[in-house]
Amino acid sequence: IHKKENRSIIFEGYNLGQGEIAGFLKTLEVGETKQSPMIRSPERDTISSYIAYHGDDHYLIGRLSLDRINELMATIASARGISITITSGAGYVLSSTSQTLPFEIAPDLAGYQIFGDETYIVIREKMQRxxxxxxxxxxFARVSRIFNLLGTSFPIFIAAFSIFVIIKVLFYDRNITRPLVVFSEKLSVWRGNGQFLEAEAPLFNTLEMRRIIDVFNKKTEEINAYIDELSALNTELEVRQSLYRDLVENVDEIIYSLDAEGKITSINRAFEQLLERDRNRMMGRSMMVLAAKDGQEEMIRQKFKYVKERHEKVTFNYRATDVNINIRYFKITWIPQLDEFGGLKQVLGTQTEITELINTQASLRRIFENEKRKLESIVDAKNEALSNVLSELIEKEKLASLGHLVSGVSHEINTPLGVSVLANSYLEKESKETRRLLASGELTLVGLNAHLDKIDETTAILNANLNRAVALVKSFKEIAVRQNIEELETFNVRQYIDMVMLSLKHEYKNRAISFNVDCPEDLTLSTYPGALSQILTNLIMNALNHAYDPGGWGTIKISVSKTEDVAQIVFEDDGKGMPAEVVERIYEPFFTTNRGSGGSGLGLNIVYNIVTGQLEGRIKCTSVPSKGTRFEIEFSTAEKQ
Structure with missing residues (x-):
C-alpha cells in the first residue's frame, strides 16, 4: 500500500488503518522488515500476525493466519487438564480455553489466583518473538493430588524432575531457542532484496529449522517475484503518470481539480495563461469565492451541489470578467471521481473558452433579425399584393355569380316577352283587318263582337306575360341590389330562396336534378341577404358542376331552421361525394378538381370566408364517396352592435 494514503485500507477484509495494526506499521523504520504480535481482528474475529516491510514510499504487508492456535490450545488443555490463554502486551485476551477469565488480564497476574469457585496456579510466560x-x-486441586500420590518420594521426584527439566532446557536451547534467536536476528537485518537465508550447520541442522528456512526462502522467492512485478508496474505507472502530467500541463484547454468542498487542488499551465492567475495563489481557493467576483456564485454553488449529491457529470456555460474588465465566456465540464467507498474524492474540471463562439452567435442573431425583418417586409408586400389579387378574383367570382343571375333572368324573361311580342303582333293584325272592314262597310255586329273577343284574349295574354316579365325583373333587381349592399336586413327566407332558385333555373331546368327546400313559409332572419344569396348560389353551382355527371340525376336538399338566435342551413346532395383528402382542402383558394372544365377553385373559399368572416359563424363538411356531400352552416342572427 502507498503510505501517503489518507484513508483506511481494506486488506483481505481487514482494516489496516485502525487499531493495533496501524500502530504496528508506525513503528517500522524505512527498510525494516518486522513481524507484529498476535492481533485479533474485530472485523472477522480472527487472530493474525502481520509481516511488513517498510519501503521508501510504501509498505509490503503479508498476513499470517493463526486461527488454528485455538484448536491446538484446546487439544493441549483438554489432554493436560489445564487452561491456556494468550494475551496482548496490554493484557487483552486474544485466545483462551477458559470460560472464567475476564476479557482483560492485569500484566502482573501470577501465583495463586481465584477465578469463580476454584483456585488456580497461574504461570505466565512471555512469547519473545x-x-x-x-x-x-x-x-490447585490437581497439584495437591499429585503431591499426595508422591508422598515420601517427593524429594526424589523433585530431583529427577529437575534433572529432566535441565536436560530439556539444554535440548530446547540448542535446537530451538538459539536457532530461533539467530533466525530472528537474520530477519531483523534482512531487506527483502532478493537474498535468501542459508541453513548454516550445525546451528540449523534440525529438521524443523531447515523446514522453516526452506518455507521462508520459498515465500521470499514469491515475494521477490511479486516485488519485481510491482516494481515493473510501478515504473510503467510512473511513465504513464509523467505522460499524463505533461499532457495535462501542455494542452491549450484549462484543466483543474477540486476537492470535495470545491477548493482548487491543482491547475495546469493554460489555467494560468488564459485566466491570467498565478498558480500558487490559486491553490486552496474556493471556486465559489472566485465566482462571486463574476456575480455567479449561486449558479456555481448549485452546479457543484448537483455533482456532489448526484455524482453525475455536468456541463454549463460561464461568464467571467478578466483582469482587463473584458467579458469572456467559457464552457465548463465537471466530472466527479469517487473513492472505493462511493464518496466524492475530487472533481475534475475542464474549461474551454467560447467567447468567440458566443460573439459569433450574437452577430449571427443580429444578421438573422435584420434579414428576418427584410423578409417579413417582402412577405408582407407579397401578401398584400396576393390579397389584392385574391380580392379581385373574389369580385370576379361574385360578378360571375351575378352573370349566372343575369343569364338566368335573360333566359327566363325571353319567353314572356316573346309571347307578348307575338300577341301584340296578332292584335295589330286584327286591328288593321277590323279597320279595313269598317271602312268598306263590310263590318257586321257579329264580326265586331268576334274582333272584341280576340282583343280581350290577346290583352289577357299580354298582361299575363308582361306581369311575369315584371316579376322576373323585380326578382333580379332585388337579388342584384342585395348582393352589393352589405347591410343587415330582416327578410323572409323562403321567398328569398325561391328567388335565388328562380335566378338559377336555367342552370338545372334541362337536367334531371330536383330540389327539395325545407323551410317554414314564415321564417324570417336578420342577417345579410347578399351573403346568403352568394352562399346558396356557390353551393348550388358547386353541386351541379361536381356532384353529378352530365345526364346524371339526383336530389339537392336545402333545409333552413332557427333556434333562438342561431340559424342553421343544411345543404346536401346525393351525388358522387369526395374522399377525405379532398374534403381537407375544399376551402383552400384555387383548389379545384374541375380546372379543365373552367373551375376557378374560389367558390367554396368564398363560402367559407363569408360564413366565418361576415356572418361570424362556422361551416362543416362531411362527404362519403358515392353517397353524397353535406354542408352544415350555423351563424348568429342576434342583433349586432
Whole structure:
C-alpha cells in the first residue's frame, strides 16, 4: 500500500488503518522488515500476525493466519487438564480455553489466583518473538493430588524432575531457542532484496529449522517475484503518470481539480495563461469565492451541489470578467471521481473558452433579425399584393355569380316577352283587318263582337306575360341590389330562396336534378341577404358542376331552421361525394378538381370566408364517396352592435 494514503485500507477484509495494526506499521523504520504480535481482528474475529516491510514510499504487508492456535490450545488443555490463554502486551485476551477469565488480564497476574469457585496456579510466560503473553491456569486441586500420590518420594521426584527439566532446557536451547534467536536476528537485518537465508550447520541442522528456512526462502522467492512485478508496474505507472502530467500541463484547454468542498487542488499551465492567475495563489481557493467576483456564485454553488449529491457529470456555460474588465465566456465540464467507498474524492474540471463562439452567435442573431425583418417586409408586400389579387378574383367570382343571375333572368324573361311580342303582333293584325272592314262597310255586329273577343284574349295574354316579365325583373333587381349592399336586413327566407332558385333555373331546368327546400313559409332572419344569396348560389353551382355527371340525376336538399338566435342551413346532395383528402382542402383558394372544365377553385373559399368572416359563424363538411356531400352552416342572427 502507498503510505501517503489518507484513508483506511481494506486488506483481505481487514482494516489496516485502525487499531493495533496501524500502530504496528508506525513503528517500522524505512527498510525494516518486522513481524507484529498476535492481533485479533474485530472485523472477522480472527487472530493474525502481520509481516511488513517498510519501503521508501510504501509498505509490503503479508498476513499470517493463526486461527488454528485455538484448536491446538484446546487439544493441549483438554489432554493436560489445564487452561491456556494468550494475551496482548496490554493484557487483552486474544485466545483462551477458559470460560472464567475476564476479557482483560492485569500484566502482573501470577501465583495463586481465584477465578469463580476454584483456585488456580497461574504461570505466565512471555512469547519473545511475538511479544504476547501465554498464561497457564493449573487447578490447585490437581497439584495437591499429585503431591499426595508422591508422598515420601517427593524429594526424589523433585530431583529427577529437575534433572529432566535441565536436560530439556539444554535440548530446547540448542535446537530451538538459539536457532530461533539467530533466525530472528537474520530477519531483523534482512531487506527483502532478493537474498535468501542459508541453513548454516550445525546451528540449523534440525529438521524443523531447515523446514522453516526452506518455507521462508520459498515465500521470499514469491515475494521477490511479486516485488519485481510491482516494481515493473510501478515504473510503467510512473511513465504513464509523467505522460499524463505533461499532457495535462501542455494542452491549450484549462484543466483543474477540486476537492470535495470545491477548493482548487491543482491547475495546469493554460489555467494560468488564459485566466491570467498565478498558480500558487490559486491553490486552496474556493471556486465559489472566485465566482462571486463574476456575480455567479449561486449558479456555481448549485452546479457543484448537483455533482456532489448526484455524482453525475455536468456541463454549463460561464461568464467571467478578466483582469482587463473584458467579458469572456467559457464552457465548463465537471466530472466527479469517487473513492472505493462511493464518496466524492475530487472533481475534475475542464474549461474551454467560447467567447468567440458566443460573439459569433450574437452577430449571427443580429444578421438573422435584420434579414428576418427584410423578409417579413417582402412577405408582407407579397401578401398584400396576393390579397389584392385574391380580392379581385373574389369580385370576379361574385360578378360571375351575378352573370349566372343575369343569364338566368335573360333566359327566363325571353319567353314572356316573346309571347307578348307575338300577341301584340296578332292584335295589330286584327286591328288593321277590323279597320279595313269598317271602312268598306263590310263590318257586321257579329264580326265586331268576334274582333272584341280576340282583343280581350290577346290583352289577357299580354298582361299575363308582361306581369311575369315584371316579376322576373323585380326578382333580379332585388337579388342584384342585395348582393352589393352589405347591410343587415330582416327578410323572409323562403321567398328569398325561391328567388335565388328562380335566378338559377336555367342552370338545372334541362337536367334531371330536383330540389327539395325545407323551410317554414314564415321564417324570417336578420342577417345579410347578399351573403346568403352568394352562399346558396356557390353551393348550388358547386353541386351541379361536381356532384353529378352530365345526364346524371339526383336530389339537392336545402333545409333552413332557427333556434333562438342561431340559424342553421343544411345543404346536401346525393351525388358522387369526395374522399377525405379532398374534403381537407375544399376551402383552400384555387383548389379545384374541375380546372379543365373552367373551375376557378374560389367558390367554396368564398363560402367559407363569408360564413366565418361576415356572418361570424362556422361551416362543416362531411362527404362519403358515392353517397353524397353535406354542408352544415350555423351563424348568429342576434342583433349586432
Amino acid at each position: 511475538l511479544g504476547n503473553d501465554m498464561i497457564l491456569l493449573v487447578p
